[in-house]
Amino acid sequence: MLRHLFTLIWNRKRANLLLISEVFFSFVVLFGVGAVLITVGKNYLAPQGFESTQVWRLLVRAQQGQKMPRAELDDVLRQVKALPGVQTVALTSGNLPFTFNTNNSDFTYKGRTTPFANTYDADDHYAEALRLHLREGRWFRPADDGTHHRPVVISEDMRQYLFGDEPALGKIFTYNIPGKVTKPEDEFQVVGVVDNVRMESDFSAAIPSVWKRLIPYDTTHWETAAVLVRVAPGQGGVLQEKIARTVAGVTRQWSTEVRVMEDDRQHRRLFTLVPVVGLCLMGLFLIINVALGLFGVLWYNISQRRAEIGLRRAMGATGAGIGWQFLGEMMVVTTFGVVLGGLLAAQFPLLHAFDLPVQPYLLAIAAAAGAVYLITALCAWQPSRLAAAIQPAVALREE
Known part of the structure; x- marks a missing residue:
């Protein structure tokens, strides 16, 4: 079965190359966002090492030149x-x-x-x-x-x-x-x-x-x-x-400034969160666009392969089998994109990029791969159902 899926993918290599590229870039975006979120989340859960509640900071300044x-x-x-x-x-x-x-x-x-x-x-x-x-x-x-x-x-x-x-x-x-x-x-x-x-x-x-x-x-x-x-x-x-x-x-002759340390903490927290939230929103926007693109490409592929689907149904293939065939093709194509993205992502822990430990990168690679497979499966599910519902007589009559 797997060999047959590879044959089908190779016969449509030009169309599948676009899908592999979309999956690759989706993986890269999810890996980058995931690495940031995992690092930030891990740091947030780590012990602070001191207690800032009920602490104020007092700044005492002499006059200029004194x-x-x-x-x-x-x-x-x-x-x-x-x-x-x-x-x-x-x-x-x-x-x-x-x-x-x-x-x-x-x-x-x-x-x-x-x-x-x-x-x-x-x-x-x-x-x-x-x-x-x-x-x-x-x-x-x-x-x-x-x-x-x-x-x-x-x-x-x-x-x-x-x-x-x-x-x-x-x-x-x-x-x-x-x-x-x-x-x-x-x-x-x-x-x-x-x-x-x-x-x-x-x-x-x-x-x-x-x-x-x-x-x-x-x-x-x-x-x-x-x-x-x-x-x-x-x-x-x-x-x-x-x-x-x-x-x-x-x-x-001295001036004073008294500030609550928890206020400084909240200000610094917002200063850190704003770019992280912006990165997440940008990543979400890109992923939604990629998901819509995958859905449209799969829908178009089914409309172009109605004769093939009808012939398979006429030769005894079940609707469920046709649906699983399209889903399997998409998973194999996704695997190519994930492997290429994984090879790129693996360079970050190998080169110790950004002075981060290896663990967040490995977790980000796993999370990105899981998310890409999930997104691809969701995008392929409805088109696969449409393919499974095509009746052989209808498809062959249209041809």
Whole structure:
């Protein structure tokens, strides 16, 4: 039977070449959309690695051309923390979660080099503010003031890149700067390891991360200070106003901005979803057009092959057999298109395109193949029924 179907397809190779091309492009479109949706969905279901609810971000800025002494800034933060409803205040760098501000570096340890990792400055209260989960070791503490190397906490994926399955605590790594003599300030000692974090958006993958300890009571002068403020449940605009007044009460030369981190999260979520939804709508439009084209081509083929169908029925073929013949021809043609599309799609995981793991690509290939077969079967079902309903006497009389 299969050999007979191949013979029929070969006899109509010009018409079937168009069908194979349509199936091929349908597969490619579905593969691309599927890879994006699977990657986004997998990232969304992965643990966030921290808790952003009840966290606000406070930005304190000095006037243009001026800077904030660290001692005066610490005094402001102590007064903010003393406000009723404020649970924790943590000083950090400007690359806060769900913002578009990033700070990346790559590091090395005994010949192992990491990809670009997110680096954060963090004080001793940062882990409490975001409720990071420690897997090994500890967070920063006052006893770290006199250490020779700058203490750091790294994420689990960063530990894998640097140390593999070896213990990480106490080890020292450096910036990856070829040809440059390593200075003490470029050496970092691991004191803790936390779960992987996804701070870009709900749909982003975890990125290796390093938190460097902010030394308290240093002489640094800040132009802009980023602060994480964890508040008690139910706090709102009244507390935000109190925080702004507290900062202004210390010095009116500084401006403040208080934003709810969940608002930033929603904004970043929409920013990510808009292009994904647009891609899905474009893919759906193309698939609908391809499906209509397949349906029309099959309908036309049946009208051109009425004499063949009538002759087969006259020789004893059943209506169901005729229907299955047309459906089988379409499935074989679809297989040619799927195989060609699969060969193209297989290049993506082989070349590690877009730095994605292999699994989403394999799932996208399987999903695209299943969807193409389903679409083709649905498009071929009604024309196959029409072919099965043709009576031999009617068909032969028309000829």
